Amino acid sequence: MKNKTYFVSVIICALTLLCGYGILLFFGSSHTQPKQSQTVVIKPPPDQPTEPQPNAQQESAPTPSVETPPPVPTHILLDVPFTPQAPDAHWDPLHEEACEEASLIQVVAYFRKWDLTKERAEKEIQDLTAWEKEHGYSDDITAQELADIARTKFDLLASVSSDVTTQSIKQALIDGKHVILPLHGQDIGNPYYKQPGPPYHMLTIVGFDNNEVITNDVGTKRGNNYRYSFSTLIGAVHDWTGNKDTVREGKKVMVVISQ
DSSP states (O other), rough: OOOHHHHHHHHHHHHHHHOOOOHEEEHHHTOOOOOOOOOOOOOOOOOOOOOOOOOOTTOOOEEEEOOOOOOOOOOEEOOOOOOOTTTTTTTHHHHOHHHHHHHHHHHHHHTTTTOOOHHHHHHHHHHHHHHHHHTTTSSSOOOHHHHHHHHTTTEEEEESSSSHHHHHHHHHHHHEEEEEEEEEEEESOOSSSTOOOOOSSSEEEEEEETEEEEEEETTTTTTTTTEEHHHHHHHHHHOOOOOOGGGGGOOEEEOOOOO
């Protein structure tokens, strides 16, 4: 009997403890602290650099001056001394082929300020022809060969240009340069040539006026400041091809010379 009473007492105590613990949990949970929410901090954007305000009292920068280009001349005439390729009017085989030499000698005389008398011109043509023979040149000379001779023998600046137009010729003269043209002499219509005219020829351009080009044409004693139209002269420009029958197939080039 005592054992049963003891066992019942233990069970009652255990139940009492469990009930008390449950009551404690129930009331204790109602007094727990609420969780704090997470705060996102948005920072203001960094200060933007402000542009300095113009000072009303500051003077404005001076406007750069614009130089007015000089007007393009409508007329130029270089004072190039003239000589025909046969100064003594002796048209032997040497002088019939001397248009290249005479054209170049006129330019050299200009730069070196020669007094190109008939005697001086004849001597220079003879000397240059002999020099060319010694250096392997033939009777007829191409534009490139003439430029080489101008550089080698006379220490001038010379080049060959394929830009042969009215404007390019005018610009060369405006720049103080000299122009020698190779051409088919029968296509320029000079009435003072021994007709029908030379199939291959060279002459020196010394100026221009409106639509006319002014030349020192060494092919005639009347060639000093002889005028042609630009279209006539440029249309006849052809370099030496090695054969007089094919000159019209030659390239359109010009020799430009300066000091």
